[in-house]
Amino acid sequence: MNTKYSDLIDQTYYFPQEEFTLEGSELRFHDIDLMELVKKYGAPLKFTYLPKISDNINRAKGWFKSAIEKHNYKGSYNYCYCTKSSHFEHVLNEALKNDIHIETSSAFDINIVEKLKQNGKLSNDNWVICNGFKRDQYIENISRLLNGGHKKCIPVIDNYEELDLLTEKIDSKFQVGIRIASEEEPKFEFYTSRLGIGYKDIVPFYKKQIMENEQVDLRMLHFFINTGIRDTAYYWNELNKCLKVYINLKRICPSLDSLNIGGGFPIKNSLAFDYDYAYMVEEIVNQIQLACEEAEVDVPNIFTEFGSFTVGESGGAIYEILYQKQQNDREKWNMINSSFITTLPDTWAISKKFVMLAINRWNDEYERVLLGGLTCDSDDYYNSEQHTNAIYLPKFKREKPLYIGFFNTGAYQETIGGYGGLQHCLIPTPKHILIDKDENGNISTKVFAEQQKASEMLEILGYN
Known part of the structure; x- marks a missing residue:
């Protein structure tokens, strides 16, 4: 028995x-x-x-490397760690052993970035992607980082006022991203994410505030949905809408060369957990390539922001x-x-x-x-x-x-x-x-x- x-x-x-x-x-x-x-x-x-932190980072880098080679994809892949998942020094020290980049979400994150640079853990060669709703202290800290020579810092614009606030504080030419306000899953409590700018408003926003602005280059389009990267009709539909925005922007914005597909890889929550990471990565790369080939525009460099998956x-x-x-x-x-x-x-x-x-x-x-x-x-x-x-x-x-x-x-x-x-x-x-x-x-x-x-x-x- x-x-x-x-x-x-x-x-x-x-x-x-x-x-x-x-x-x-x-x-x-x-x-x-x-x-x-x-x-x-x-x-x-x-x-x-x-060691599990490094292990997961290198697993993800391996999946993207394989997918890029299989499809002869001409863009690069960049792994970013979302510091909000765990800000502890031992986590960042381990993660940064693996040639990765950083995504921030609030003002004090920049203080951590500066401390890591002082300690030789980060350099000007690491991308710092700044998400989140930005007000005084966050704007001040991002500007200090850029004015101090960290040119690979990209503030991702979350609302219409942020660009002007940044321009007032930053002394030289800088790059920005724009976050898409994705539509939420049908069963969600509201229809559209509070984060970012709506699909239909992004091209007009670019034409009005960035296109003729000699101080700013649009470098990145940022896409993220709450449910994470899952093999559902909802995810593929939102990714497809994002790619349409990228293509429309790329046609009028030569400096745009990066697509940030955010994060959301699930982690094991049961011994019965089953998720085909390699398939999802391959299909994402394939969908981006197909959309860009059909539109006859260059494929973007791909950025991901994995927090929970990393740590x-x-x-x-x-x-x-x-x-x-x-x-x-x-x-x-x-x-x-x-x-x-x-x-x-x-x-x-x-x-x-x-x-x-x-x-x-x-x-x-x-x-x-x-x-x-x-x-x-x-x-x-x-x-x-x-x-x-x-x-x-x-x-x-x-x-x-x-x-x-x-x-x-x-x-x-x-x-x-x-x-x-x-x-x-x-x-x-x-x-x-x-x-x-x-x-x-x-x-x-x-x-x-x-x-x-x-x-x-x-x-x-x-x-x-």
């Missing part, structure tokens, strides 16, 4: 997988001994496995099951020693799913449970496993500690959760570990941040 947790996983998914393997009754992630991490550092615990699959969180509460005849609540609201805010804010697995006791019998956090908030729970409304874990036994892991949590969770600041119900931020691997495959770990102390929170609250 197959009643063990390992039997359940084996029957439900293809297992083991590239990053997940089993050693006896304990889970390994990229061959990292997770229980050894728990023994050394305790739980709750957050970790970042740095998401590098992150994880480990919790201990503290206690089990039998609330009625069919609901058992396993209480974790932290809070979902504070450590994985996307689980309650947007019902985001992560890969969730037991860390130990895979040879024990399993049971159906719900997972609850420590706060007194009714929304502090997780029950959204990919195919069910409940979660199956090894049976709770007080004398046999059970640890669980959430994986691919590396994007947004720290910043949305208010890293280093106040947490809901004053639940402290867990200890955070950085994991690296050398050229010989030897794994090393170090503490990036200790668990938050009461004194740190009291100081923020004014109890000095």
Whole structure:
């Protein structure tokens, strides 16, 4: 009779997988001994496995390289990292090992760019693509970067006033992009993105404000949709509309040579995850090439801005099951020693799913449970496993500690959760570990941040 947790996983998914393997009754992630991490550092615990950042960057660059070679595409490919997904220095340091570029979204991003340049991590050869709605401080910082000689900085125009604001502050000729205000998916709450300029307004805007402006060259058209890059009629329809705008602009704007197709590659949120990245990249390159050939215009250089795809699959969180509460005849609540609201805010804010697995006791019998956090908030729970409304874990036994892991949590969770600041119900931020691997495959770990102390929170609250 197959009643063990390992039997359940084996029957439900293809297992083991590239990053997940089993050693006896304990889970390994990229061959990292997770229980050894728990023994050394305790739980709750957050970790970042740095090599996965470089791995995903080079996977994407490989897909585009193959597609460009297959179709004899004459444009180049440029990989940009969206800093908003994770601003931490260790993330940027790892990402920038791989000949990539940067996309920013607010004023202080430029301060990070300047710090990276001071430290020799970025140079004037790296593109800095500046998105977002720009007002005083952001305009000031972008202008400072350009006036300081970083000519490969492209502010992407989001509204009609930004060009004038930039022109007033920038001393020399500079390049800009224009963001398309794409139409949202039919089931969305509104029809058109608040970001960018509408399809039909872009060519008139170019003719009115840029065409005769000797200080400005239009270099890039920027396209992004909320649902991300997916093989749907909606995505291909919006891309096709974007290409029509690019072609119309290219015919009257010789300086336009780049198409930024934004980001939105999905990351693994279940052991059943299935997405053909190589096919999507090949088809995108093919569609751009076909449209440009038919219109008899040069194909653009392609830019992408991958945030979650870059850093998401590098992150994880480990919790201990503290206690089990039998609330009625069919609901058992396993209480974790932290809070979902504070450590994985996307689980309650947007019902985001992560890969969730037991860390130990895979040879024990399993049971159906719900997972609850420590706060007194009714929304502090997780029950959204990919195919069910409940979660199956090894049976709770007080004398046999059970640890669980959430994986691919590396994007947004720290910043949305208010890293280093106040947490809901004053639940402290867990200890955070950085994991690296050398050229010989030897794994090393170090503490990036200790668990938050009461004194740190009291100081923020004014109890000095």
